[in-house]
Amino acid sequence: MVTEVRPNPVVQRFAAGEAALGLGIQQLRTPAAVDLAQRCGFHFLFIDLEHGPLTCAMAVDIAAAGLHAGLPALVRVPGKNSPDVARLLDGGVQGIVVPHVDTAEEARAVASACKYPPLGRRSFFGLQPHFGYRRVPLQEAMALGNAQVLSVVMLESPQSLHHVDEIAAVPGIDVLMIGCNDLSMELGIPGQLDHPLMVAARHAVVAACRRHGKTPGLGGIADAVLLRRCMQEEGMRFVLASNDTDLLLDAGVARVDSLQQA
Numbered sequence: 001m002v003t004e005v006r007p008n009p010v011v012q013r014f015a016a017g018e019a020a021l022g023l024g025i026q027q028l029r030t031p032a033a034v035d036l037a038q039r040c041g042f043h044f045l046f047i048d049l050e051h052g053p054l055t056c057a058m059a060v061d062i063a064a065a066g067l068h069a070g071l072p073a074l075v076r077v078p079g080k081n082s083p084d085v086a087r088l089l090d091g092g093v094q095g096i097v098v099p100h101v102d103t104a105e106e107a108r109a110v111a112s113a114c115k116y117p118p119l120g121r122r123s124f125f126g127l128q129p130h131f132g133y134r135r136v137p138l139q140e141a142m143a144l145g146n147a148q149v150l151s152v153v154m155l156e157s158p159q160s161l162h163h164v165d166e167i168a169a170v171p172g173i174d175v176l177m178i179g180c181n182d183l184s185m186e187l188g189i190p191g192q193l194d195h196p197l198m199v200a201a202r203h204a205v206v207a208a209c210r211r212h213g214k215t216p217g218l219g220g221i222a223d224a225v226l227l228r229r230c231m232q233e234e235g236m237r238f239v240l241a242s243n244d245t246d247l248l249l250d251a252g253v254a255r256v257d258s259l260q261q262a
């Protein structure tokens with residue numbers, strides 16, 4: 001008998017060859033973020049514990065609501081070897097994003113934390129919201145968990161680009177995501193997100209992902225025209241489209257300007 005599991009729609013989109021658009025969550029602290037993002041048409045939430053004030057508990061509350069709504073929450077942890085990965089996953093998070101992954105060895109550590117054997121060494125907790133808090137046979141739960149939980153590594157340095165093919169080859173890694181702002185800084189071209197070096201980096205990541213059956217992605221691009229080109233012409237499919245702060249500022253400034261016009 002196959003156990004009912006709340007699926008990860010982002011995994012389903014990737015299987016269908018479609019892109020997924022994420023909304024970064026840095027300031028919103030309640031499950032209302034789920035309905036708001038869903039109403040806008042986003043496909044997943046990217047909860048940021050690296051650059052925002054949110055806590056692990058807040059992230060889990062939002063993720064649990066996302067499970068019921070069919071809007072998966074992925075959490076960017078503060079750094080490599082975060083002690084909160086297991087707690088986040090057991091609480092309802094459907095993907096972990098690890099910043100500043102530079103080598104295949106570091107990527108293997110990410111897979112180890114996020115995936116059950118044989119892909120990793122994630123510890124098992126029996127009563128998870130992913131299964132509606134039903135007890136699931138261990139072997140079945142492991143297989144379902146490995147298929148539905150996304151392991152995302154962020155490439156943000158020249159070293160990571162040098163090792164991109166080795167990183168993409170690591171079993172248990174699902175997405176290679178370029179952190180555009182940090183990468184541009186480390187390449188010596190801060191903020192020049194369409195510089196030839198950045199274009200070459202995107203092409204290298206997409207090519208490595210295609211060779212190894214992984215999904216390419218990126219974040220940090222606010223220019224919608226450039227972002228659309230990265231998707232339509234370059235092949236990016238895991239895309240951080242915006243964040244709660246940017247959307248509020250853009251809409252707020254536009255509204256005030258419109259009301260103050262003579």
